[in-house]
Amino acid sequence: MKKPFKRILYGGDYNPNQWPREIWQEDMRMFRNAHINSATINVFSWAKIQPSEETYDFEELDDIVEMLEQEECDIVMGTSTAALPAWMVKRYPEVARTDYEGRHHKFGHRHNACPNSLVYQKYAAALTEQLARRYGKTGKVACWHINNEYGGECYCENCEKAFRVWLKKKYKTIEALNEAWNMEFWGHTVYDWDEIVLPNALGEGIGTDKTAFAGISIDYRRFNSDSILENFKMERDIIRKYDPETPITTNLMGTYPGLDYFKWAKEMDIVSWDNYPSYNTPWSQTAMCHDLMRGLKDQPFMLMEQTPSQQNWQPYNSLKKPGQMRAQSYQTVAHGADTIQFFQLRRSVGACEKFHGAVIAHAGTENTRVFREVTALGAELERLGETVIGSMPDAKIGVIFDWDNYWALEYTSGPNCDLKYVDQIHQYYSSLYRGNYPVDMIPVDADFSRYKVILAPVLYMVKEGMAEALEKFVAGGGILLTTFMSGIVGQSDNVHLGGYPGPLREMAGVWVEEIDALAPEQSNTIRFADGTDASCRLLCDLMHLEGAQALAEYTSNFYAGMPAVTRNAYGKGAVYYVGANLDQAALDKVLGQLLTEAGVGSNVEESTELEVTVRQSKTQKITFIINFKAQDLPLPAQFAGKTDLLTGQTLDTQTMLAPYDVVIVAENR
Numbered sequence: 001m002k003k004p005f006k007r008i009l010y011g012g013d014y015n016p017n018q019w020p021r022e023i024w025q026e027d028m029r030m031f032r033n034a035h036i037n038s039a040t041i042n043v044f045s046w047a048k049i050q051p052s053e054e055t056y057d058f059e060e061l062d063d064i065v066e067m068l069e070q071e072e073c074d075i076v077m078g079t080s081t082a083a084l085p086a087w088m089v090k091r092y093p094e095v096a097r098t099d100y101e102g103r104h105h106k107f108g109h110r111h112n113a114c115p116n117s118l119v120y121q122k123y124a125a126a127l128t129e130q131l132a133r134r135y136g137k138t139g140k141v142a143c144w145h146i147n148n149e150y151g152g153e154c155y156c157e158n159c160e161k162a163f164r165v166w167l168k169k170k171y172k173t174i175e176a177l178n179e180a181w182n183m184e185f186w187g188h189t190v191y192d193w194d195e196i197v198l199p200n201a202l203g204e205g206i207g208t209d210k211t212a213f214a215g216i217s218i219d220y221r222r223f224n225s226d227s228i229l230e231n232f233k234m235e236r237d238i239i240r241k242y243d244p245e246t247p248i249t250t251n252l253m254g255t256y257p258g259l260d261y262f263k264w265a266k267e268m269d270i271v272s273w274d275n276y277p278s279y280n281t282p283w284s285q286t287a288m289c290h291d292l293m294r295g296l297k298d299q300p301f302m303l304m305e306q307t308p309s310q311q312n313w314q315p316y317n318s319l320k321k322p323g324q325m326r327a328q329s330y331q332t333v334a335h336g337a338d339t340i341q342f343f344q345l346r347r348s349v350g351a352c353e354k355f356h357g358a359v360i361a362h363a364g365t366e367n368t369r370v371f372r373e374v375t376a377l378g379a380e381l382e383r384l385g386e387t388v389i390g391s392m393p394d395a396k397i398g399v400i401f402d403w404d405n406y407w408a409l410e411y412t413s414g415p416n417c418d419l420k421y422v423d424q425i426h427q428y429y430s431s432l433y434r435g436n437y438p439v440d441m442i443p444v445d446a447d448f449s450r451y452k453v454i455l456a457p458v459l460y461m462v463k464e465g466m467a468e469a470l471e472k473f474v475a476g477g478g479i480l481l482t483t484f485m486s487g488i489v490g491q492s493d494n495v496h497l498g499g500y501p502g503p504l505r506e507m508a509g510v511w512v513e514e515i516d517a518l519a520p521e522q523s524n525t526i527r528f529a530d531g532t533d534a535s536c537r538l539l540c541d542l543m544h545l546e547g548a549q550a551l552a553e554y555t556s557n558f559y560a561g562m563p564a565v566t567r568n569a570y571g572k573g574a575v576y577y578v579g580a581n582l583d584q585a586a587l588d589k590v591l592g593q594l595l596t597e598a599g600v601g602s603n604v605e606e607s608t609e610l611e612v613t614v615r616q617s618k619t620q621k622i623t624f625i626i627n628f629k630a631q632d633l634p635l636p637a638q639f640a641g642k643t644d645l646l647t648g649q650t651l652d653t654q655t656m657l658a659p660y661d662v663v664i665v666a667e668n669r
């Protein structure tokens with residue numbers, strides 16, 4: 001892949017339009033001091049650059065661009081279409097969204113445009129055209145940043161009509177739609193496309209997150225993701241007319257449920273995302289999100305936003321402790337980021353983000369802890385740039401993540417309301433993370449042949465072709481792990497009849513007859529073949545062996561003696577089936593056996609509590625070693641004698657890493 005940037009972009013959202021001009025030169029002076037080389041501008045400036053339907057005014061934006069150009073700052077140019085100007089909503093109320101409760105919104109907030117409003121599309125296109133024509137050929141833009149954090153839903157009449165068109169294209173006949181959604185249930189059969197209504201609280205919705213008919217609700221999710229994606233593509237195509245080369249992105253949000261990011265990534269030149277862990281988010285969860293964002297395009301990504309100090313919108317917005325922002329930034333780079341950008345560079349004077357951290361605090365000076373930490377990191381990244389840009393990990397383990405599956409699993413009514421998709425994936429990721437195994441987060445249509453191991457926890461929805469692809473992978477020598485609540489339904493959420501886990505049954509060598517749900521205070525016990533006892537909770541499959549071998553059996557409840565974890569030889573490979581939500585030690589044990597069988601190695605030779613991550617370029621292997629624990633930890637022995645890229649010092653067997661310490665080692669391949 002061609003490297004999109006020559007250096008690690010270091011900077012972030014910059015809103016000089018919110019400040020008097022005398023501040024601007026002070027900003028530039030402080031950016032220079034902090035080694036900031038990039039600014040993301042014009043993200044929320046629609047009302048400023050188009051003060052009325054008839055008028056555009058680029059005078060201020062021109063000045064901002066020129067100022068940043070003089071400072072040799074790489075410009076990430078927003079398109080400003082993520083928050084509507086008041087004049088537009090007043091004149092054309094239809095541009096605003098109708099919410100899940102059916103309320104049509106007035107002017108206010110952001111991410112407030114109906115994606116299917118032709119009026120919104122017309123004005124967003126016109127604005128993008130103005131921007132692309134003005135700045136697209138100047139060579140001054142390093143990256144285009146369309147809209148901002150796309151998301152949300154609209155349930156207006158425009159969207160309802162567009163949904164019917166989308167459905168007609170998908171199903172062709174109303175009979176096919178009725179069958180897909182199982183509309184004979186409750187006599188919901190529709191005879192005309194116009195009888196279809198959006199599945200919000202006024203339709204099939206139950207509460208805010210359940211549905212009476214998963215088929216229509218999952219299709220609405222797909223439709224909504226596609227509708228918003230069309231908005232992105234519209235702006236992208238306009239920019240491309242004027243600017244043939246500059247990368248185009250929009251900032252995503254990790255495991256955000258609303259949009260099918262694998263589908264989106266196909267339309268983006270580079271993935272960027274906003275990383276806002278809360279005070280108690282496990283580091284493994286953040287690492288998983290980075291790997292997912294890298295996995296979307298299987299290439300390095302941009303960190304478009306993180307806070308240098310604290311958020312404002314979470315319940316408890318703890319400060320990042322000294323060294324934490326630096327360690328978090330290196331974790332981001334270690335997992336594939338080629339940029340480190342902050343939201344934002346100068347802290348807002350008012351409105352809801354005034355307590356959101358920024359590089360320049362309300363005090364307005366560089367004499368702050370945060371500014372000093374940002375400056376120190378900037379100096380380090382300046383030196384590190386060429387070494388890491390464009391490099392990638394080399395993972396032999398793929399973990400399947402699928403938005404259709406995410407939606408379907410969480411819409412389903414029963415068997416257990418505590419079943420959450422991301423939590424399930426994270427349990428497996430977390431075990432691999434603790435062992436420092438390199439992992440790719442992959443889509444269901446990935447090239448499985450690149451991997452030795454595929455993990456597919458709670459693969460509830462097995463769509464057409466998936467079982468065959470997995471069978472081919474296993475028959476060819478791959479090791480597959482899947483779990484309870486897998487192989488249950490097809491792409492419209494109708495059950496694969498003939499016994500669970502449906503199309504996975506033959507290769508797993510088990511038949512799941514029933515699924516027991518346990519309340520939070522309940523658990524079952526299991527025993528492994530070697531006599532180790534463990535516990536499990538949440539869901540427990542009652543299954544029968546059909547060729548598989550039991551690795552563990554239940555030792556409690558009326559199904560004591562039935563298999564809980566199995567392994568089935570299939571072709572040249574094997575399928576591990578985990579029938580219950582295992583405790584951590586048991587899950588580690590199953591994965592340990594599986595990884596040994598597959599012959600997959602870790603990033604580090606010894607067991608360590610440090611995070612050890614590897615990126616590889618054509619010539620170098622770059623290892624990032626970070627201490628996210630509260631106590632000092634010894635450097636693994638294999639790195640003794642190597643040089644720390646950050647300090648230039650030779651590491652030895654006595655080297656200790658204090659909390660948030662980072663060591664980076666580059667070795668020739």
Ligand SMILES: [Zn+2]
Pocket residue numbers: 097098114115116117154155156157158159160
């Ligand atoms: Zn709408």
